[in-house]
Amino acid sequence: MCIIKTFILSLSSGLTIFFANTAFSAENMGAAHPWGLNLREAFSPVMAEMVSFHNGLIWLITIISLFVLALLAVIVVKFNTKANPKPSRTTHNTFLEIAWTAIPVLILVVMAVPSFKLLYKSDVIPEAHMTVKAIGHQWYWSYEYPDHGNFTYDAWMVQEKEEIEGENRPFTRLLTTDTRVVVPVGKVIKVQMTSSDVLHSWAVPSLGVKKDAVPGRLNELWFQADREGIFYGQCSELCGTNHGYMPIEVHAVSEEEFLAWIEEAKENYAKVGEDLNLAKVKE
Ligand SMILES: [Cu+2]
Numbered sequence: 001m002c003i004i005k006t007f008i009l010s011l012s013s014g015l016t017i018f019f020a021n022t023a024f025s026a027e028n029m030g031a032a033h034p035w036g037l038n039l040r041e042a043f044s045p046v047m048a049e050m051v052s053f054h055n056g057l058i059w060l061i062t063i064i065s066l067f068v069l070a071l072l073a074v075i076v077v078k079f080n081t082k083a084n085p086k087p088s089r090t091t092h093n094t095f096l097e098i099a100w101t102a103i104p105v106l107i108l109v110v111m112a113v114p115s116f117k118l119l120y121k122s123d124v125i126p127e128a129h130m131t132v133k134a135i136g137h138q139w140y141w142s143y144e145y146p147d148h149g150n151f152t153y154d155a156w157m158v159q160e161k162e163e164i165e166g167e168n169r170p171f172t173r174l175l176t177t178d179t180r181v182v183v184p185v186g187k188v189i190k191v192q193m194t195s196s197d198v199l200h201s202w203a204v205p206s207l208g209v210k211k212d213a214v215p216g217r218l219n220e221l222w223f224q225a226d227r228e229g230i231f232y233g234q235c236s237e238l239c240g241t242n243h244g245y246m247p248i249e250v251h252a253v254s255e256e257e258f259l260a261w262i263e264e265a266k267e268n269y270a271k272v273g274e275d276l277n278l279a280k281v282k283e
Contacts, residue, residue, distance in 0.1 A: 030206025030231030030250075031172055040205040043231055043252070044223045046122045047208030053114055060111070122208065125222040128190035132181060136193065136200025136213035136235065139242035143181055144272050148262045151269040155179045157245045169251075175232040177249040182265075184258040185228045192220045198240060204233030204250055212237055225252035 030043050042048040078084065133144040142154045155177040158164055163178065164171055183189045193202045193213040203210035207223040225231070233248035253261070 029170070029172075029229060030204065031175060042208065043206045043225050043227055043229060044208055045226065046118070046223065047206060048226075049118050049121065050208050053118055056114075057111065060107070064107075122221070125190055125220060126188050128222060129184070129187035131190045131192060132183065134181075134191055134193045134202045134213065134248075136195040136197075136202070136239070136246070138197050138240050139235075139246040141177075141200075141202070141235075141246060141248060143179075145262070145265070146272075149266045150272045151265055152272045153179050153265070153269040155181070155249070157247050169230065172232060174245070175234070175247045175249065177247055181248065181250045182258060182261045183225065183250065183252055184255045185225050185252040188222055188224050190220055190222050192218050194218050199237045200235045200239045200246070201237035202233070202248065203236040204231050204248055206231045207233075207250070209233075210236055225250075228252050228254065 030040060032040065039051050039054060040047075042051045079087070130145075130147045133146060135142045135144070137154075140154055140156045142152060144150065144152045156179075157174065158171065158176040158178050161171040164176060169180075170176075191202065191209070191211075193200075193211055194217060195213040195215045197215060199215075200213040201210060202213055202221075204223070207225065209221045209223050211219045211221045213219065229252055231250045231252070233250070235243055235246045235248075237243075239246075
């Protein structure tokens with residue numbers, strides 16, 4: 001079993017490295033890859049904890065399943081009509097009944113403690129370095145950077161590789177967007193999300209974040225990218241025909257690169273609330 005898993009994992013990572021762009025190797029891409037198994041690779045402390053909690057639960061589930069399977073096997077072999085023609089009429093056994101009530105309760109309590117700890121960790125936002133606002137639209141995201149000049153821009157899915165030609169980033173089908181969300185690596189980023197029309201959901205699996213964007217409400221989450229790289233996400237709330245075509249592309253870069261991008265973005269993008277006067281732009 002273990003050999004098969006190792007074989008498939010090495011095959012899949014081999015394929016990813018083969019197909020990946022040279023500048024962005026598989027190690028710094030928060031994307032699903034061909035033949036990939038298990039959860040997306042963790043890029044944030046919360047996701048890393050989610051992965052280890054998940055792995056722990058897998059062991060627990062496996063042990064419980066094997067135990068139940070063993071009990072069933074014993075019953076099938078030992079108590080079938082042939083082996084046991086005269087069944088016992090015993091009912092009730094106080095010790096057994098207490099045990100099979102108390103043990104599952106204890107198992108649930110053991111599972112609940114780390115689960116709640118993790119839930120609070122992802123829910124309570126530590127002091128944030130900066131805020132990004134994501135607004136869901138049918139069918140694209142728009143972003144605002146209130147702490148860095150309050151500029152805003154839209155992010156649409158890129159359909160063809162040629163559209164991002166010349167840019168130093170890979171084209172990932174259905175996941176690449178024309179503009180990116182750029183954040184500094186290692187810093188706590190608060191993301192607020194809302195929607196201009198229907199329910200959407202801002203989700204980036206490798207950062208361990210997912211929260212609904214609700215019209216008229218402001219939800220928020222946080223993440224801290226622990227490595228530089230690209231993390232992809234998708235709208236995760238059925239929001240209409242093009243629900244599957246409003247991806248999210250987050251880049252975690254060094255502080256210098258981030259500040260350079262901010263300067264560029266301030267030049268290129270409009271300010272929130274500013275009336276875009278085309279005649280003025282032409283001048
Ligand atoms: Cu959506």
